[in-house]
Amino acid sequence: MEGRQYAKDKQIVIFELDDVLFPAKDYLLQVYYLFAQFIEYTEQKNAQSILDFMRLEYESNGSDQLFEKTAKKFELADTYQHNFDLLHLNARLPLKLLLFKNMLDFLQELVIERKKIYIVTTGNPEQQLNKIKQTEWNGLEKYLTVFFADELNLPKSEIFQNILSDNNLSAKDALVVGANKFDEQQSKLINLPYIVSLEIYK
The missing domain is CATH 3.40.50.1000 (HAD superfamily/HAD-like)
Known part of the structure; x- marks a missing residue:
């Protein structure tokens, strides 16, 4: 109607x-993109591989424990949880939400x-x-x-x-x-x- x-x-x-x-995912997927880029810069791990994993995991199982799953998969230190959480709050998105x-x-x-x-x-x-x-x-x-x-x-x-x-x-x-x-x-x-x-x- x-x-x-x-x-x-x-x-x-x-x-x-x-x-x-x-769509809520339009915000979250950009946060995951920024996090993957940050990890590539600090740890020299492939950002695209991290983003692909996070996107698939999010689309399959939602956002719960996504950092923990990503950290385990890519051997990331627990200290990166802070960066991950902070991005959720104040990320400057590459693209505006439509x-x-x-x-x-x-x-x-x-x-x-x-x-x-x-x-x-x-x-x-x-x-x-x-x-x-x-x-x-x-x-x-x-x-x-x-x-x-x-x-x-x-x-x-x-x-x-x-x-x-x-x-x-x-x-x-x-x-x-x-x-x-x-x-x-x-x-x-x-x-x-x-x-x-x-x-x-x-």
Whole structure:
């Protein structure tokens, strides 16, 4: 369904970041690329081989213990864990993160229709902010209000409720766009309408 149909009777739309506005892997794979380049520079080990291993491992098993698996495979010192973790927080990406086309279209529609746009994101606040700073927003950034759930130390449902209260709105006036069961559950706790980002197309 077209995005405007979902939001036609809403005044606020709330988004998560990862796998909603852009693919989470687009950030992580660039972090892995930078780490592989760093190891090649410091240890003279082939960066492409390291990156290929990390990409395959990530795509097969996710990011859990990826450093440990890579360190074992390429005989890296445990001290490199610090560099790996630091890159996740403050990496300067070679390429900007690009919004999903359907999300870019939807956000642009919301701005034209003067709807308020919020991002409520979980995860390390420093890392999430780094992603936001390196996303190609196409001029939309000035219309975004962002809340970092981990920084506020609040459940998403409470942040959603605070947003409604601050705008003197009820749940029926807002829409949450997410990509996982957690976002859906948090929305349902306060009866907020919820849709999966993939349902929106233009």
